[in-house]
Amino acid sequence: MITCKVCNNQEFHGVFFCGECGSQLVLTDDKNVDTFIYPSQVRGLELDISNTIPKKLLENKTFILYCLDQEEMINIPDQVEFTIGRFVDGQVITPDVDLNLYEAFDKGVSRLHATIRINPEKNKIHVIDLGSANGSSVNGYEIPANSEVPLNHGDVLTLGKFRMKVILPKELK
C-alpha cells in the first residue's frame, strides 16, 4: 500500500492519485512537473488585499508576494530571478530579498532559502528550495529541494514557518 502524504489515506500500488483528497501520489517526468498538484489547505483566493496594497502597484506588477503574518506586500526586485532568505552579519552571499525586514527572525528561514524564477514569456513562476535547513512548502505540502515547483495565483508558499501568499494581479478581478 502507499500512503498519501497529505491525508494519510492508503491506496494500492499503481494508483496515481489519492482517492480521498486527489493529491498526486507518483512523481512524473521533469517535463511534467507542471501537472504536479498541491492541495491547498489554506483557502483565501478571496483574500482581501484591497486595503493593504495600493491599487496602482497592483496594476504595474506581474507578481506579488504577500506576507500573511505582517499583512503587507514584500518588496521584490524587478528581475526574472531572485533569491529569498535572511541577511545575517558577515554573510558572504546575501539574498536579494531579506525577510528579516518582515520579522522572520524566529521563523526558521535560512540565509539563502529559495529562488524564485519568473518566465515572462510563458507567464510561469517557479520556486526552488535551495536545500534549506527547515524546508519549504506550497499549500502546506513539502516540496523537494533543488527542483522547480510551479507557483499559481493563490498558492501559499511557506519558507520554514514564514508564510507568503502568491498573487498574480492579472488573475485578480
Place this chain on the structure above:
Amino acid sequence: MPDKTDFYDRLNIGTGASEEAIKKAYRLAVRKTHPDVNRNEGATQLFLDIQEAYKILSDPNRKGAYDDGRGSHETPPAVHTAIEFSQDTLIRLDEPQIVYSMIDIVSTLAEKDTTDLPLNISFVLDNSTSMNGARMDILKSATKAIIQELDEDDIISVISFNDRAEVLLSSQSHPPIAHVESSINSLFAEGGTEIFQGLEAAFEEIRKNSPFDYVNHIILITDGHTYGDEENCITLARSAAKLDIGISGLGIGIEWNDEFIDKLCALTGGQCMFIQELNQVKDFLKHSITSLKEAYSRHVSLEIIPAPGVNLLSAFRILPEALPLPHQEEFSLGILKKDKPHRILFEFLINPVPEEIDQAIIASGEFILKRKPRDYTIPFTLNRPIVAELEEPQPPPEEIFRAISHLTFYRLQEKAQKDIASGNPGTAFQRLINLSSHLMAKGEESLAKIAMHEADYIKSHNNFSPTGKKQLKYGTIRLMLPDKT
C-alpha cells in the same frame, strides 16, 4: 473433408436449407458431437463450432448478413485497436496492485471513404406540465427543424409522453413536412413525467420498421424526475442494447434525474447532456444527429473477462463522449464513427502473482463490430511482464496519466455527493475545497470557482445546490475529453 470454417458445412446442409431443416440438422449434429456422448479428441471444439454456426443461421437477420458476405471475397473491417497501460512492467508484490488500461478502437477510414448509414431514429419528447411555456415552444421548433435536416432514407418517429405516451409521428421515412408540422404543433404540456411510457413507445416504433444495417437510436428530452418506473426503463435499455438501439438523453434545467438518464445512456452507448440554456436544445439535437451520421459501424460492443485473480474495478468511457460505464463485463458502446476512436479506461485490481510466472495475464476480451455484411469479432488480451524490481522508475504514459488525473476530479465530486448522502457535509466541504484547488492548479478556473461556490453552499445548507451539483458533475466529465472544444 468439408470446409469447417463454413457454417453451412458445419451443419452439413445446403445453403438453401429452410429454417426447419437448419433446426433439424442442428439437433442431429448436437446429438453426434455432444461431449457427453462423443469422447473423441476434438469433439468439444466440433460441438462449439456447431453452436456458433447455429447461432448465426437460426437468426434470420444474422443469417442474411452471413449469406451476403459468404462466397464473395470479403475484406476485413477497416478498424484497428490500441492498448496502453499505466505501467509497462509490473513489479512483483506480495499485496494487490492497481493497473489501468486504456483501450482504443478506431475505424481507419476517413469520413469521405464510405457512404453514410441511414438512421432509424425516434424522438421522445417530454410534454409534462413543467415543460409549459418557452421550453415547449423551443422543443417543438427544434424538433421540427432537425427532422427537416434528415435524409430521405432515414426513418423517423416522434413520441410525446407525460403519464401516457402518444405516437405523434409513426415510424416512416420521408414524412410529408405538413404532417410533421401539424403533429408536432398539436403538442401541449400537461400531466406528469413517466419516462418508461415514452421509451417503450419509441422502442416499439423503432422495432416496427427496422431494416438491416440502419443506425437505431432513441433521443430522449426531458426536464423532470420519473417516479417508480426507473427499473422498467433500465430493463428496456438493456433490451435495446441487445438490439443495437442506442439511447441519448438531454436534461433541461435542474429537476431531472441525471444519475438515471446517465445510466440509460451508458447501458446503450448513447450520450447524456445537461443544458441550462434553452437555445442549446437545437445544438444538442444537431450534434446528436451529426454524430450518428458519422457511423462506420451501426454498433460496437466490448466484452471483457478478467483473468483469475484479477478484478475489474471500474470502466469509464472517455471517447467519443465521456461517461462512467455500468459495473459489468459487457459494454454496449453504440456506433463506431469513421476516423474517431472509442476509448475506454479500465481499472483492474491484480492479486499477487506466483513467483514462477513472469507474465501477468490481466484480462481477455473482444470487440464485436456490427457492419454489413456480418458481425466481426476483434479479440485482444491484456497482459504485462512482471519483474522483481525495476532498473529505472517508469514515468506514467502521458495520455493515460491525463485521463486518470481527470477521472480523479470526477471521483472527488462523486465522493462529495456520497458524503452528503451519508450525512457528512463537513467531509464534502473539505473534498470540494481540495477539488477546487486541484482544478485551479490545472488552469480550470471556472470549474474551480464552481467547486468553491458549492463548498460554501454546503457549509450553509448542508447540501449541494441543485444547479452546482450537475454543473460540477458534467463539468468534470467534460474535462475527460482530450479535445474539450
